[in-house]
Amino acid sequence: MTEALDLNGQIALVTGASRGIGYFLAKELAAAGAHVVAVARTTGGLEELDDDIKSAGGQATLVPLDLTDMAGIDRLGGAIYERWGKLDVLVANAGILGVISPLGHVEAKVFERVMAINVTSTWRLIRAVDPLLRAAEAGRAVVLSSGAAHSARAFWGPYAASKAAVEALVRSWAHETENLPLRINAANPGATRTAMRAQAMPGEDPNTLPHPFEVAAKIARLASRSVTETGAIFDVPQNKFLHYQMPQ
Template identity: 70%
Template structure:
């Protein structure tokens, strides 16, 4: 499926490696101008080279998602330069620790919630007016099966991803009458640094490469996408509806 994103402005967080890195490249290949955000300047510079190599263009924005003021200012900067935002891929996040709930240090739990949840909310708040100015805004909020499985020792991460999905669903419900489409995405087990941190004994060669996941995300940001407020499970290539009690 050929996707034309010419003239579109796309914001990707966690763009210096993994799924964010390759999603940024795919967006650029499709014609979007990519606003790439990450903490690692070197990784962003490598991304810029890769995007130029495929004939694309990018604006690099190095900052830490813990800097809430920078998130707030990002929307203003995008508005000043482009006046709108067409695509958001909120990909950045941290694992925290694999530990019994009662053993997690308060500062660790707070950091996971701050980066994964509060920063995502601040990002949504910052770009929502810009995305409503797009004729076909598309937002992908990266989640995880951990939000639903709630396996032992994954309490902080699972809670953070459940919260992120709730934010995405609420945002989608608030904007369902607009052209803006908002989806949560479960990328599944992927060959990333976070996965290696969580499963150090796992053979990464048995997992999909993040470039494969990135390619699967492209139809979700296409102008033809009509679904909103749902969870897309990449490995199964299907939408999961949220049922009300």
């Protein structure tokens, strides 16, 4: 994945696009020529993103949407179909940390919100755009995961469980579509200088971490038609794909 990313004429949907990695992913995809459909709850952040994209000569459509609005996700899929009839790139980036706490101390409403945003809305998004990605010449889907899905470190239970579930969705979806041009992968950004990381690690010096634009530049490459892997996880810190054992 060393050639210049060319997404001219393509439609790319990015969730969690108002800040952090999602913000810079949207900018990267727009800079490569894609028309970016930017989804987030925060209207101000979306408007700032729109200004940045347009000032660089790109195009974006802003969608203020809380991803707990499952019917809203369905409507989004319908609106993309009505306007473009396809979707070339999906980047499911939105997610929340919840709390860092012993499992026995996590409130039910906190656990349920983590699962609703990180897992259920991701599935709902997949369901909404699967036919649109299949309609594209060579659809690409990227779902953000985390090393927590594998480390399952103490006190990170809800978040770790949600990201493990997300990776299972990615793998199943990839196996279902492996004979199509559609390629579907997860991405582990690693420790990044974001608000979520600061919430999880309040004593950490953010200047020791990569900036979100550095991480986004690497993840954006997964939208390239040159990507042949599917059902894998792209590990940003190692800058390589990690492959799961295929089912027998």
